[in-house]
Amino acid sequence: MNDIPRSRVGRVFDWFDRRLPVSTLWRTQLTEYAAPKNFNIWYVFGSLALLVLVMQLATGLFLAIHYQPNPDLAYWSVVRTIQRDSRWGWLIRDMHVVGASAFFVLVYLHMYRGILYGSYKKPRELLWLIGIFVYLALAAEAFLGYLLPWGQMSYWGSAVVTNFVTALPWIGKPIAQWLRGSFVVGLPTLNRFFVFHVFLMPVLLLALVLVHLIALHQVGSNNPDGVEIHENNNDTGWPRDGIPFHPYYTVKDLFAVSVFFIVFFWFVFYRPDGWGFMLDKLNYTPANILHTPSDIHPLWFFLPFYAMLRGVPDKLFGILAFACSFVLLACLPLLDRNPIRSIRYRSVLYKSNLLAMPLSFIWLGYIAHGQATEHNMVYGLHVTEVFYATFLVLPFFNRARTRLTALIWLLVCEAVVWSIDAWMYSIHAHGWELMLQTNWIPSLYLLLLFGLAMLVPAWTKDAGQLPERLTAGGVFH
Amino acid sequence: MSAHFSITRSVGPWLLLLGASLFSGNALASVQSTQPPLRPITISLRDHAALRTGALYTLHMCVACHSIQGTRYSELPPVLGLDKQTFIATIGTNGQHFHDTINSAMSQSLMLKFLGVAPPDLTEIAGRHSPAWLYTYLTSFYVDPSRPTGSNNVVFYNVGMPDVFASMQGLQKPVIVKGLRYGSPAEVAVGVRPLTAGSMTHAQFDRTARDIVTFLYAVAHPHQQERMRLGRWIIGLFILLSVLTYLIYRVYWSRVITAKQRWWKAR
Numbered sequence: 001m002n003d004i005p006r007s008r009v010g011r012v013f014d015w016f017d018r019r020l021p022v023s024t025l026w027r028t029q030l031t032e033y034a035a036p037k038n039f040n041i042w043y044v045f046g047s048l049a050l051l052v053l054v055m056q057l058a059t060g061l062f063l064a065i066h067y068q069p070n071p072d073l074a075y076w077s078v079v080r081t082i083q084r085d086s087r088w089g090w091l092i093r094d095m096h097v098v099g100a101s102a103f104f105v106l107v108y109l110h111m112y113r114g115i116l117y118g119s120y121k122k123p124r125e126l127l128w129l130i131g132i133f134v135y136l137a138l139a140a141e142a143f144l145g146y147l148l149p150w151g152q153m154s155y156w157g158s159a160v161v162t163n164f165v166t167a168l169p170w171i172g173k174p175i176a177q178w179l180r181g182s183f184v185v186g187l188p189t190l191n192r193f194f195v196f197h198v199f200l201m202p203v204l205l206l207a208l209v210l211v212h213l214i215a216l217h218q219v220g221s222n223n224p225d226g227v228e229i230h231e232n233n234n235d236t237g238w239p240r241d242g243i244p245f246h247p248y249y250t251v252k253d254l255f256a257v258s259v260f261f262i263v264f265f266w267f268v269f270y271r272p273d274g275w276g277f278m279l280d281k282l283n284y285t286p287a288n289i290l291h292t293p294s295d296i297h298p299l300w301f302f303l304p305f306y307a308m309l310r311g312v313p314d315k316l317f318g319i320l321a322f323a324c325s326f327v328l329l330a331c332l333p334l335l336d337r338n339p340i341r342s343i344r345y346r347s348v349l350y351k352s353n354l355l356a357m358p359l360s361f362i363w364l365g366y367i368a369h370g371q372a373t374e375h376n377m378v379y380g381l382h383v384t385e386v387f388y389a390t391f392l393v394l395p396f397f398n399r400a401r402t403r404l405t406a407l408i409w410l411l412v413c414e415a416v417v418w419s420i421d422a423w424m425y426s427i428h429a430h431g432w433e434l435m436l437q438t439n440w441i442p443s444l445y446l447l448l449l450f451g452l453a454m455l456v457p458a459w460t461k462d463a464g465q466l467p468e469r470l471t472a473g474g475v476f477h
Numbered sequence: 478m479s480a481h482f483s484i485t486r487s488v489g490p491w492l493l494l495l496g497a498s499l500f501s502g503n504a505l506a507s508v509q510s511t512q513p514p515l516r517p518i519t520i521s522l523r524d525h526a527a528l529r530t531g532a533l534y535t536l537h538m539c540v541a542c543h544s545i546q547g548t549r550y551s552e553l554p555p556v557l558g559l560d561k562q563t564f565i566a567t568i569g570t571n572g573q574h575f576h577d578t579i580n581s582a583m584s585q586s587l588m589l590k591f592l593g594v595a596p597p598d599l600t601e602i603a604g605r606h607s608p609a610w611l612y613t614y615l616t617s618f619y620v621d622p623s624r625p626t627g628s629n630n631v632v633f634y635n636v637g638m639p640d641v642f643a644s645m646q647g648l649q650k651p652v653i654v655k656g657l658r659y660g661s662p663a664e665v666a667v668g669v670r671p672l673t674a675g676s677m678t679h680a681q682f683d684r685t686a687r688d689i690v691t692f693l694y695a696v697a698h699p700h701q702q703e704r705m706r707l708g709r710w711i712i713g714l715f716i717l718l719s720v721l722t723y724l725i726y727r728v729y730w731s732r733v734i735t736a737k738q739r740w741w742k743a744r
Contacts, residue, residue: 037733079547079600080578083699090700247729255726258719262712269708273604284604284697285597 034242035249036223038470042113044256049106052099059096069194071187074150075286094272100142101278104301118341119222125333127215132330134208144197151283156296159185167315225470226341241470304361307368311381313429328391335394345463350397353390360387378434385417385442403454410450417442511656513631513667515609520691522701525558531692532557532568545579547600548696556695594637603697608690615686617669619651631666646682647675
C-alpha cells in the first residue's frame with residue numbers, strides 16, 4: 001500500500017483513518033465479516049427493520065417540528081398544520097403511520113425467524129435477550145406515540161393502559177397518578193408522552209439496536225441450517241461456508257429494500273389507514289374526555305396481548321398473564337435445550353408446534369378485534385392457553401421421548417388447563433356453558449400433540465444426522 | 478345401590494349442555510344491535526358539479542352549527558374546479574377572510590346548551606364514517622315524538638341533531654322491526670317512509686345528500702387525487718429499482734452460486 005503514491009483525497013482519508021477507525025470498521029464489520037452463504041428470505045427482515053427505524057426518525061423529526069403537545073392544539077396541529085398547511089406534510093405523516101405498522105410486521109417476522117432457526121441458542125442467548133428488550137422499547141415507543149394525535153382512540157387507549165398500573169395493590173393508584181402527572185390523562189400526560197416519544201425512547205431504541213448489532217457481530221450470524229460456519233475454516237482462517245457481508249448481502253438487502261418499498265408505498269399512497277388497522281377510524285374524532293367510546297381497541301400489533309388481558313377476569317392477574325408472554329419469549333433458550341438449532345432437522349411434531357405458535361397469536365388478535373363480549377373473553381383465555389402451551393411444551397422436544405413420557409406430559413398439561421378452568425368457575429368468573437364452548441381448544445391441542453407423539457413415535461424424532469457444512473437448499477436455488 | 482342412579486341421567490344433561498353450548502355460538506352474551514342496511518352510494522372527486530352543490534349546501538347550511546376547522550376557504554377553489562373570484566362570487570366565505578378556517582356561525586358552548594352535545598367538526602367526518610353511512614344518515618331522519626328535537630335517525634339512534642332537512646325532504650316515518658339494541662330485544666328502525674312532501678322531490682333530495690357527502694369526502698381526503706397520481710410514479714420507480722437491484726444481485730452472486738453447485742457435485 002505504501003509503494004503506491006496516494007492521491008490528495010487519499011491522503012485526506014488517511015489523516016482521518018489514523019484518528020478514527022473508519023477503514024478498520026469497514027473491513028472487520030463489512031468486507032471481512034463472514035456471513036453464511038445460505039441466508040434465505042427470512043434473513044432480510046432485520047436490516048429492513050433497521051431501515052424503518054431510520055425512516056421513523058427522519059419522518060418523526062419533521063412531524064415534531066409542526067406538532068403541538070397541548071390538548072387544545074394537538075389534534076388540529078396534526079389535521080390542519082401537518083396534513084393540510086405544510087407541503088408534503090400528509091406524505092410524511094402517512095409514512096410515519098404506515099412505518100409504525102411496518103416496523104411491527106418486520107420485527108414479528110424477525111423474531112419468528114429467530115425461533116424457526118434456533119437463533120436464541122448458545123452462543124446467541126444474550127443476542128436474543130437484547131432483541132426482546134428492543135421489542136419492549138419499540139412497544140413502549142408505539143404506545144407513547146399513539147397518544148400524540150389526540151384522537152378519541154388515542155386518548156381512551158392511553159387512559160386504559162395507564163390504568164393498568166392501578167391493578168398493583170396499595171401503590172397502584174399513586175403510581176398511575178405519577179405516570180400521568182394528573183388524575184386523568186391530560187396536558188401533563190401529553191407533554192411527557194411527547195418528550196418520551198421523541199427523545200427518551202428513540203435514544204434508548206437506537207442504543208439497544210446498536211448493542212444488538214455489536215452482540216451479533218461478536219457471535220456471528222446463525223443460518224437456516226443452524227450449522228456453525230466458524231467451526232469449519234480454511235487455511236487462512238476464513239469459514240469455508242462464509243462470504244463477505246459486503247458486497248454479497250448488501251446487494252441482496254438492496255433488492256429486498258426495493259421490494260419492501262413497493263408494498264410500503266402502496267399502503268402510504270393508497271391505504272394510509274390500512275383499512276382502519278393502522279389508523280383507527282375513531283381517531284378521526286378529537287379526544288373527548290366526557291365521551292367514552294363503546295369499544296376501545298389497541299392497534300393491530302397489540303391486539304393479541306389485549307385478548308390475553310381481557311381473557312383473565314382479574315386485572316392484576318390479567319396483566320401478569322400478558323407480561324408472562326414476554327417472560328416466556330425471554331426464557332426460550334431455557335425452554336428449548338435441544339442441541340439442534342434449525343427447524344429443518346427437527347421432528348414433525350416440533351415443526352407443527354412452531355406453526356401453532358404464530359397461528360394462535362394471530363387467532364388471539366382476531367378475537368381481540370371483536371367486541372368485548374363475555375364469549376370473546378373466555379375464547380381469548382382458551383386461545384391464550386394454546387399460545388402459552390406452544391412455549392411450555394418445548395422441553396418435551398429436548399430429546400427423544402418414550403410413549404410413557406408423552407402420556408405423563410399429556411396428563412399434566414391437561415390437568416393444568418382444566419384446573420385453570422375449575423379455578424375460573426370457582427370464582428364465578430364465567431358460566432359453565434361459556435367455558436365449555438371454548439375450553440376444548442387447548443384440550444384438543446394438547447391431546448393432538450401428545451396423542452400423536454404416543455401413536456406415531458417417529459414424529460417426535462429429530463433428523464438422525466446433521467450436515468457438517470451448509471446445504472445448498474437456499475431459496476434462490 | 479339405588480335404582481335412581483343411571484349414567485344417562487347423570488351425564489346426559491351435561492352432554493346436552495356441552496353440545497348445545499358448542500353450537501349456540503355468539504348470540505348468548507354478545508352486545509349486538511340490529512344493523513340497519515346502508516344505502517349504497519357512488520361518489521367521484523372529479524364530479525365538479527356535485528362538489529360545488531355539496532359545497533354550497535355545506536357552507537350555507539351545515540356550517541351554521543358545524544365547523545370545518547381543518548380546512549381553509551382558500552383550499553376549496555382548486556377542489557371545486559373554480560378560480561378564486563368565481564368561488565367568492567358564487568359560494569362565498571360566509572363573511573370570513575378567504576384564508577380563514579371554516580368556523581361555525583353559532584358558538585359551540587351555545588349549541589351544547591341547546592342540544593346537549595356540541596355538533597362534531599366535519600373536517601374528518603368522512604374518515605370516521607364511510608360515504609354510505611353518511612348518505613344513509615343524511616337521508617334517514619324520521620319523526621319521533623319521544624325525542625326533544627322531535628326527530629330521530631335510523632343509523633344514529635337518539636341523535637342530538639334535529640331534522641334540518643324537513644323543509645326540503647319532507648317529514649318521514651320509520652320502518653320498525655323487532656330486533657336487538659345493545660343485546661336486548663327492542664323495536665328498531667331500519668328504514669324510512671315518506672310522510673309529508675318537502676320542497677324537493679325524493680330524487681332531488683337524494684342527489685343533494687350525495688353531493689354533500691361528496692364534498693365532505695373531498696374535505697376529509699384533501700390529497701386524494703395527488704396521492705393516486707404520485708403513487709403510480711413512486712411504485713413504478715421501486716418496481717424498476719427492484720428489477721435493477723435483482724440483476725445486480727444476480728451478477729454479484731453468480732460466483733457464489735457456482736461454488737455451491739460445485740459443492741453439490743462433490744457430494
